[in-house]
Amino acid sequence: MATDLVKNEGKHIHKPTAVKKETNWTKRVLITVMFLYLSIFLLVPLVYIFVKAFEQGSGVYFAAITNSDALDAIKLTLLVTLITVPLNTVFGIAAAWLITRFQFKGKQLLLSLIELPFAVSPVIAGLVLVLFFGPRGVMGPLFSELGIKILFSTPGIVIATMFVTLPFVARELIPVMQAQGKAEEEAAISLGASGWQMFVRVTLPNIKWGLLYGMILCNARAIGEFGAVSVISGRIRGMTNTMPLHVEILYNEYQFSAAFAVASLMSLLAILTLTIKAWIEWRAEKQQTA
Amino acid sequence: MTIEISNVTKHYGSFEALKDISLNIPKGELVALLGPSGSGKTTLLRMIAGLESIEEGTISFDGSDLTDKHVNQRDVGFVFQHYALFKHMTVFDNIAFGLNVRKKRLRPSKKEIEVKVNELLELVKLSGFAKRYPGQLSGGQRQRVALARALAVEPQMLLLDEPFGALDAKVRKELRSWLRKLHNEINVTSVFVTHDQEEALDVADRIVIMNNGKIEQIGTPSEVYDNPASPFVYDFLGNVNLFHGRLHKGKLNLGYAQFDAPDYLDAMDKNAVGYVRPYQLNIEREKKSVDAIATKVYFIHSIGPKWHIELKREDSDTYVEVELNKAEHAQLDLTVGEVVYVRPKEMKVFIPEDFVI
Incomplete structure (x- = not known):
């Protein structure tokens, strides 16, 4: 009996290792392919941006990012981002709350509407806004009578950016809040908390990582948005030019080093965003296992 | 605090969750x-809580x-089925x-809160756990934290949803x-929801048995167990053997x-069912009287000190369970x-209402 058992064990040892080797093999191939793919399409071009930016020396580089047009573009981009991200954060929380905590007709429709900006090309979104707020549009005459300029000015850029970045926070929060359920919130209320106390003390701490993640993505897109903004801004230098638009103008004027210099600045912002995002994911995961 | 529920009805869409419920606690x-x-018990509890x-x-x-009073004004302590502890807070902060x-102006001072929380931790036997997070506790410990948290606000009543x-x-x-003892100690009006009949019989002063959004019976554990008011209650509270037969002038005939x-x-030739619990049956080797049914022993097994005998009736394909x-x-x-012959010591006969057609 004893020898039989040993024999059997000996036979079985071989098989699992063979299977394991196979998965290892697949894993290695996949890892190589993925890294090659991402290097060729992302990493190499990213490095190239910096190489190109410094091609004519650091003097040209700093001149390109400190001249008044560039500074105006940077300022405008930051302003638009500062307005857009908080507004869409509030909207995202409200939408996620509505969808996960209440039962109502048309919920599916609302979900689709929230995701619409993902499906529509930003250029089309920009064109629609131009038609809507233009002199012959539905809202255009009303705003011009009130003396508010929407097209070819900052409000238009903000509206276009808000439209494009609308889904980010809501889409991050909906699954988080769905998984969370409402029991903790009900517990807070039954213990005498007001709606606001419940939100600040119970809901917010539970969704904070998802919320931050959504805000980061929203932020990245708000900085980088090109299509919709390009249509609605009119690209007036020093006035309605955001960073991505500025890069394009410089490029079209054959100022390659300057174009790449501003682009490198945006890339740095993107890398910073990604780092924060990675940190948030790491923190969230750590908290979950704790 | 006395709770009076009168003529409460609730629908979810076209589903009638509660039908005209009246109950005094x-x-x-x-x-x-x-x-x-699906009997509506949790819905009723949540309605009491608001x-x-x-x-x-x-x-x-x-x-x-x-x-029309809002939940946070009702002065109820609610213990949720899966505890619903605040994951990001320590046990102390949960209770506080x-x-x-x-x-x-109503909030106790920091010091008073600390004293109160420590008192409650003592009560639920979790002193020393104040700094832990819910994720670091076992299920039973979490349940006790949930209870302490509900008791901290000194509620007028305690509502527990499937607490165990x-x-x-x-x-x-x-x-x-432990809950039974605790209730005797603090004596706050408490209502708990359960689907476990043993739990209800074991803990409660009174049991409200619900089915399909209606109350089937209200009574003390011994009342509902010994005198079920309906076939449903009989069936729901423990095992029961059914004997289908014809009812005629005070006699149930089964072949x-x-x-x-x-x-x-004064019943005249009606379909009826006799209900007999497994321990209410005797087994005899010979047919001594007219109320004995011939069966064949099918299966014998023991559960602790009890023996369960399964027998197949000779006159039909149904089985009878006897507890010895x-x-x-x-x-x-x-x-x-x-x-062998099985003979009921007691039998309760019901005429099924939905036997028509």
Whole structure:
């Protein structure tokens, strides 16, 4: 009996290792392919941006990012981002709350509407806004009578950016809040908390990582948005030019080093965003296992 | 606090979750809402707490109508099925939550809150756990934190939704008797929901048995167990053997056997069912009277000190279950395949209402 058992064990040892080797093999191939793919399409071009930016020396580089047009573009981009991200954060929380905590007709429709900006090309979104707020549009005459300029000015850029970045926070929060359920919130209320106390003390701490993640993505897109903004801004230098638009103008004027210099600045912002995002994911995961 | 529920109705879409429920819960009682899933028991509990709106009817506490009062004004302690502890707070902060969210002039001082929380931790036997997070506790410990948190606000009543549902059998039993003792100590009107009849019989002062959004019976554990008011209650509270037959002038006829049914002396040839619990049956080797049914021993097994005998009726394809104690079993010394007679010591006969068609 004893020898039989040993024999059997000996036979079985071989098989699992063979299977394991196979998965290892697949894993290695996949890892190589993925890294090659991402290097060729992302990493190499990213490095190239910096190489190109410094091609004519650091003097040209700093001149390109400190001249008044560039500074105006940077300022405008930051302003638009500062307005857009908080507004869409509030909207995202409200939408996620509505969808996960209440039962109502048309919920599916609302979900689709929230995701619409993902499906529509930003250029089309920009064109629609131009038609809507233009002199012959539905809202255009009303705003011009009130003396508010929407097209070819900052409000238009903000509206276009808000439209494009609308889904980010809501889409991050909906699954988080769905998984969370409402029991903790009900517990807070039954213990005498007001709606606001419940939100600040119970809901917010539970969704904070998802919320931050959504805000980061929203932020990245708000900085980088090109299509919709390009249509609605009119690209007036020093006035309605955001960073991505500025890069394009410089490029079209054959100022390659300057174009790449501003682009490198945006890339740095993107890398910073990604780092924060990675940190948030790491923190969230750590908290979950704790 | 006395809870009066009168004529409460609730729909979810076209589904009628509660149908005209009226119920009084006297001060200081521990009441179980018992029923299968979908019977409306949790809905009723959530309505008492104010977590669910009321469509028709009223709920009042001590005579004052609370129907439209918001949850955070009702002074109830609610213990949720899966505890719903605040994951990001320590045990201490969880228990202190209800006190910390009070308006400034009603809020106790930091020191007072600390004293109160430590008192409660002592009460639920979790002193030394104040700094832990819910994720670091076992199920039974979490349940006790949830209870301490609900008690911290000194509620007028305690509502518990399936309080032991998610625990393993041994912990459940311990917590059950602990809750009973705790209730005797603090004596706050309590209502708990359960689908476990043993739990309800074991813990509650009174049991409200619900089915399909209606109350089937209200009574003390012994009342509902010994005198079930309906076939549903009979079936739901423990195992039961059914004997289908024809009821005629106070006798239930089942082919060769006949049983007394003194409640139905003027019944004329109706379909009826006799209900007999497994321990209410005797097994005899010979047919001594007309109320014995011939059966064949099919299966014998023991559960602790009890012996369960399964027998197949000779006159039909149905099985009868009999429960014997050790001595009875030893005396009978049954063997599988043997033909014996089962005779009910007691039988309750119901005429099924939905037997028409």
